[in-house]
Amino acid sequence: MGYDNHIVEAVRDTLVQAGSTFRDDQKRAYRRAIEFEVNDTARWTLETILENAEIAERNRSPLCDDTGIPHLLLEVGPNRAVTGEMLDAIDEGVRQGLRMLPGRPMAILGEGVERLDQHLGMDEDPGALEPAPIQIRKIDEDVLRLHVLMFGGGPALRGKTLRIFHKHNTQNVTDELVAWATENTGLLGCTPCVLAIGIGRSQYEATSMMLQAMVDGTFDVQSELEQEITNRVNAVGVGASSLGGNTTVLSTFVKIGPQRASGYRVVCMRPCCCFEPRLASVELSAKA
Amino acid sequence: MIKIQTPISKEVAESLQVGDRILLSGKIFCGRDAVLPKICQLVEEGRLGEYGIDLEGGVIFHTAVSIAGVGPTSSNKPEIEGSFETLSKAGIRMHLGKGAISQDTIDMLEKNSAVFAIIPPVTALLGENTDSQKCVAFPELGMEAFYEIEVRDYPAVIGAAHGKSIY
């Protein structure tokens, strides 16, 4: 099958960048954290993580040996079309990117229930790892833009999607979020964390909002709600690599979607680890 | 920053204190949940020699070894933390990983002149400081096999020693 090479190469390179490169605002957040960290051992950890990011960027090599599961968000401008062929080219780009990074071979062999206990083992080809179902959203800008995120295992293990009863007071939602984040950042190990939070009308919508929060969030600008959550979790003092200090959470990214007329909110929280969001973005142009 | 070279003597292991930052160099072993119980079984059956493995003064890094590199997995998984005692008695002086371990394990380490060290998940940096790798046992486990790698200046911090823990 002939893939559109423009798209394949763009996606391949973007995936490698996502798995190997800190964004500029992420580096700035680390530098600020290093400056304000009071615990010597935790500061050393933060410095080591930033040094690791510099080496990974220079070598275009993985930030972490858990290279993550590709998650994709495709933004579609008013006059852009998405075809099945294009989605195939994106999948091929992901495959090639995983081989180039290189991704850790993590595709479980077998079908359906055979995969649950992984008794057939793993495919040795890093490219055999399927991306999660692609998410598509409309944008005003007239471009086709793909965001590639690499989701590590630790945050998936510590994440949570559940309803919170708001009792007609936002503070109840905030308090519950802080409680979840405090518990799970304590267990994550690979702190400092970025809390990615999506709030919607169903588990599906909340998780979709969480992914969008990871794409839209920036370390440089924090809303009042985001800052409150960050500050309260940091006050507990888990710290970088759980070694104590004041940098458990670098930033919080919240995306609030439409809400249901009811007493609860469905919330998805992913306590992203010290390298996340491993995110890179590219504008796709189809072949002429 | 304390420079440590493997093999690690009892005296050097006993001199380490919680919170000490170290730079580790030399040959170290790599293994995690799948292979460590098998290594313990070899120890108990006195069969390590068949594989040419000598654990005296050694370090076990709790990691897979894949084309993506190395990085610590949580050391408190039952099969990993469950290996500490047998391996310490067989001569391992340093267990290298991440996460809090139990007080029983911390006390056991003290009795056997061994320590637990925490290494950040800095795969790119570790890759630059790894000179060679070879599979020494159970190759059928792929990236979870028992490996020996040669490293320079791996950064770590002592997480448990002399009955105390950093957490």
Ligand code: SF4
């Ligand atoms: S949680 Fe993140 S930093 Fe830790 S091992 Fe997984 S991907 Fe790497």
